[in-house]
Amino acid sequence: MNKYLISKDKFNEFYDLYLYSFNRDDSQHRKDVFKERFDHSLVYGIMNGQKLGSGLFSIPFDINFHGVGFKMNGIGDVMSAPEFGGRGGASSLMKAALTDMYQNNVTLSYLAPFSFGYYRQFGYEQVFDHTKITMENTQLPRVKNSDQGHVERFAIKDLPEAVKTMYFENNHRGGVVRATWWWDHMLDKHQDYQIALAYDDNDVLIGYLIYYDENETFNIHEWFNLNPLSRKLLLKFVTKHQSIFQRFSYESPDPDFKADLLIDPYSAKLEVTPYMMARIVNLEDFLKRYPIKKMNLAKIYFKVDDTLEWNNHTWELSINDGIVDLKIADDKKDDFEVSIQSLTKAMFGYRSLNSLAKYGFIQGDLGKIKALDEVFVHEKPQLIDYF
Incomplete structure (x- = not known):
């Protein structure tokens, strides 16, 4: 057992x-929601005398990456007491959590950074916008x-199972495969949210919209559409709130602006965040089970620079009729060298290897x-969830 697990x-x-x-x-609601996350996490901490000096969550999830399932642990609530800061407590916990992930056959990890520079030292890189x-x-x-279909509105606590199914079937760019407890946690956390459901004339669910009110703003939290009818129905539902709200906001997991779809692109403020x-x-598991885009690849040697010793090797990679052959080849001369951060960007489809070489x-x-770049997906990943 890791000595930092509490x-x-x-x-x-x-x-x-x-x-x-x-x-x-403090509030009872905040405490109850926090307890749900605590109960489903690996919890790490370092004591400072009789008090907890540093702590973090490592939350087990599954993700869907272009049809391939991978285990992913989300790092959350990385914290240190002010009097314990600067002693490397959080750094020790991060390293311990990553080691445990590897030993528990976890392939990937996500986190929300307070500082991109800080987490890059642990091998993390921005891939979600x-x-x-x-x-x-x-x-x-x-x-x-x-003249077709209709919309129904509910409190978020009454979210139907069909919504969960729709999310599951349309989540394939690295998003979380939401377990029952995570759905329940989301609903408990966002008790004031509401949901609008779009149905066709056969009463089949074709889209949904999760939203909330904040400071005279209609905020769209999550929006899925299966077809143009759903988009039209839910867009009409939104515009019917024109007299109630001062402004409307949607933070989409899709980094594509799509301003050209508006009648007047100047009518909206658009920003990528x-x-x-x-x-x-x-890395070995991610590459061997990766949804490759090229069925054959002549032998390539590439050196990966990583603080995790099991990734920090020169690797020999070839693909024959869709079968990935990957092995450690530290005795070979590499064709190129890449950091784990740059490789993460490329494998997630955030920025191509060609572009990274250019810069x-x-x-x-x-x-x-270029040959290895053709193996990787070139669609940017999408993530709605936050932890």
């Missing part, structure tokens, strides 16, 4: 450190009523770099 009877100490470290107000769209109520587009980071914990993040044989 027992479940330390909940109150962990919760108190959380409140102080993040300047949060969001597009935030904001419009004043006077700028909303005109949407005609549809960095969201969360990812880390390859087990000087990879040096070596450009032909080999």
Whole structure:
């Protein structure tokens, strides 16, 4: 057992450190929601005398990456008491959590950074962006009523199982495969959220919209559409709130602006915002089960620079009729060298190896770099969840 894993009877100490470290107000609702996350996490901590000095969550999840399932642990609530800061406590816990992930056959890790630079030292890299769209109520587009389908509105606690199925079937770019407890946690955490459901004439669910009210703003939290009818129905539902709200905002997991789809692109404020980071914990597993885009690849040698010793090797890679052959080849001369951060970007489809080479993040044989780049997906990943 890792010496930094703490027992479940330390909940109150962990919760108190959380409140102080993040300047949060205590409430029964906050405590109950936090306890749900605590109960489903690997909880790490370092004692400072009789008090908890540092702590973090490592939350087990599954993700769907282009049809392939991988284990992923989400790092959350990394914190240290001010009097314990600067002693490397959080750093020790991060290293311990990553080691445990590898030993527990976890392939990937995600986190929400307070500092991108800080977490890059642990091998994490930005791969998830969001597009935030904001419009004043006077700028909303005109949407005609549809003579097909209908919309129903519910409190989030009454979310039907069909919504969970729709999310599951349309989540394939690295998003979380939501377990029952995580759905329950989300619903408990966001008790004031509401959901609008779009149905066709056969009463089949074709889309949903999760939203909430904050400071006279209609905030869209999550939006799925199976077809243009759903999009039209739910867009009309949104615009019918024009007289109630001053502004409308949607933070989409899709980093593509799509401003050209608006009648007047100037009517909306559009901005791409960095969201969360990812880390390859087990490179061998990620490469061997990766959804490759090229069925054959001549032998390539590439050196990976990583603080995790099991990834920090020169690797020999070839693909024959879709079968990946990967092995450690530290005795071979590499064709190029790449950091685990740059490789994470490329394998997640966030930025190509060719682009990384162009900007000087990879040096070596450009032909080999291009050949490996053709193996990887080139669609940017999408993540809605936050932890």
